[in-house]
Amino acid sequence: MAAEEAKPAGGPSKLVIRNIGLLLSGDLKKPILDADAIVAIDGRISAVGRAKDLDLSGAGTVIDAKETAVAPGLIDSHVHPVAGDWTPRQSQINWIDSYLHGGVTTMISAGEVHMPGRPKDIVGVKAMAIFAQRAFANFRPSGVKVHGGAPVIETGMSEEDFKELGAAGVKYLGEVGLGGVKDGPTARKMVAWARKYGIQSTIHTGGPSIPGSGLIDKDVVLEADTDVIGHINGGHTALPDDQIRCICEGCQRGLELVHNGNERSALFTLRTAKEMGQLERVILGTDAPAGSGVQPLGILRMISMLSSLGDIPAEIAICFATGNTARMRSLDCGLIEKGRAADFVFLDKAQHSPGKTMLDSIRLGDLPGVGMTVIDGIVRTQRSRNTPPATRIPELAAH
Numbered sequence: 059m060a061a062e063e064a065k066p067a068g069g070p071s072k073l074v075i076r077n078i079g080l081l082l083s084g085d086l087k088k089p090i091l092d093a094d095a096i097v098a099i100d101g102r103i104s105a106v107g108r109a110k111d112l113d114l115s116g117a118g119t120v121i122d123a124k125e126t127a128v129a130p131g132l133i134d135s136h137v138h139p140v141a142g143d144w145t146p147r148q149s150q151i152n153w154i155d156s157y158l159h160g161g162v163t164t165m166i167s168a169g170e171v172h173m174p175g176r177p178k179d180i181v182g183v184k185a186m187a188i189f190a191q192r193a194f195a196n197f198r199p200s201g202v203k204v205h206g207g208a209p210v211i212e213t214g215m216s217e218e219d220f221k222e223l224g225a226a227g228v229k230y231l232g233e234v235g236l237g238g239v240k241d242g243p244t245a246r247k248m249v250a251w252a253r254k255y256g257i258q259s260t261i262h263t264g265g266p267s268i269p270g271s272g273l274i275d276k277d278v279v280l281e282a283d284t285d286v287i288g289h290i291n292g293g294h295t296a297l298p299d300d301q302i303r304c305i306c307e308g309c310q311r312g313l314e315l316v317h318n319g320n321e322r323s324a325l326f327t328l329r330t331a332k333e334m335g336q337l338e339r340v341i342l343g344t345d346a347p348a349g350s351g352v353q354p355l356g357i358l359r360m361i362s363m364l365s366s367l368g369d370i371p372a373e374i375a376i377c378f379a380t381g382n383t384a385r386m387r388s389l390d391c392g393l394i395e396k397g398r399a400a401d402f403v404f405l406d407k408a409q410h411s412p413g414k415t416m417l418d419s420i421r422l423g424d425l426p427g428v429g430m431t432v433i434d435g436i437v438r439t440q441r442s443r444n445t446p447p448a449t450r451i452p453e454l455a456a457h
Contacts (some may be wrong), residue, residue, distance in 0.1 A: 070100050073097070073121070073432070074120045076097070076120065077095075077128075078095060079125030080126075085378075094108055095107060102435070103396055105396065109221045125428075126450050127291065128394075129403050131161065131164060131391060133384060134343050135341045135343040135387065136260070136289065137346060139154070147347035149307040157352055157356075157444050158201070159439055161357065161428050162354075164389065164401065165202060165203070167230060168208060168232055171233075172347065180215055189270065191227050192207070193230050207227070207229075211231060212237045215248060220257060231259040231260065235262035240274065242281030245284075249284050261278075262289070263287055263293070264289065265351075267345075275301060279310045288312050290302060290327050290416050294319055297323075297325070298414070306336075307330075310337065312386045314342070315343075317343070318356075319345065325363075338382055341378060341386055344356035358425050361378070361379055366421055401434065406426060406448035
């Protein structure tokens with residue numbers, strides 16, 4: 059599959075998906091839709107419903123879902139990209155393409171912190187962020203949408219620096235705490251400047267993960283007031299339970315659970331959010347590439363772990379990696395509804411899973427099989443090379 063694919067030339071491009079066995083919306087309020095077909099035009103969803111009620115004619119691409127489940131493409135809220143589809147952290151190439159085979163169609167950078175020789179002077183910080191933002195806007199590995207260019211804030215930055223970054227198209231800060239700014243008052247001031255100019259923020263939470271980072275505890279997290287509490291379950295080392303609960307109760311910001319963190323602490327955070335009636339705050343990431351490697355199935359593993367051990371219905375756990383993140387991060391994907399980006403993942407239970415259905419298999423702790431991915435209405439992959447083989451796979455009926 060080519061790294062970049064333009065829209066087909068000519069008139070409107072129409073995609074029809076029919077014979078959907080289970081349609082997962084990504085929306086916590088209604089995670090399962092009463093529908094068996096989707097129509098998308100020019101890469102955006104134009105209709106969702108029963109095939110008998112929709113205009114399915116004139117499609118350039120028709121996918122027979124073969125009664126499999128269709129969900130919004132998964133979103134990884136926390137990655138550390140560097141240059142294209144290569145990471146120096148593990149000297150691995152095509153890692154983003156491998157994530158696509160795990161159902162991930164969108165990624166958000168939490169900082170290009172593994173760039174060899176990463177500049178820490180203010181001019182260099184801004185230059186690298188703008189470069190990364192531009193590079194990933196122009197280059198989409200295998201079609202995956204990588205929201206790159208997340209500067210790690212350093213002491214001495216002024217409001218004018220954030221104004222410049224915002225005007226240049228930078229939308230996210232890297233993890234607060236990975237650079238020279240580690241105290242609450244300075245972080246809060248810079249986070250407010252970032253927010254003023256349309257830049258979202260996240261903070262490192264817990265013990266140090268790489269040389270140069272340090273402990274970020276509840277007091278710094280709460281005072282900094284970032285939009286997302288990055289890896290609240292540690293990246294890798296988590297805070298004590300009482301501090302995690304204090305953070306959950308002390309703010310209304312996003313609670314990010316990551317694969318490369320403490321699983322027990324992730325489950326504790328999930329239970330706390332559930333007790334508070336605030337599951338809409340839970341979002342998922344992998345925090346990779348990292349010392350523990352690259353996890354192409356990391357988001358699926360988090361969904362399965364949280365559902366099977368956290369007593370959460372599988373269709374709700376899938377919302378953590380789709381609609382919750384999309385709404386919190388102001389993305390146009392992540393939900394199956396008219397006007398949203400036509401980004402989908404086709405799922406079915408893995409062959410020989412004891413689960414009776416795909417959702418049941420996730421509740422039992424198994425990973426589902428990915429049969430196809432679609433980004434912007436274009437088929438990007440068919441049967442996954444990384445997941446266990448799905449029992450059923452969709453078919454490209456026309457193209």
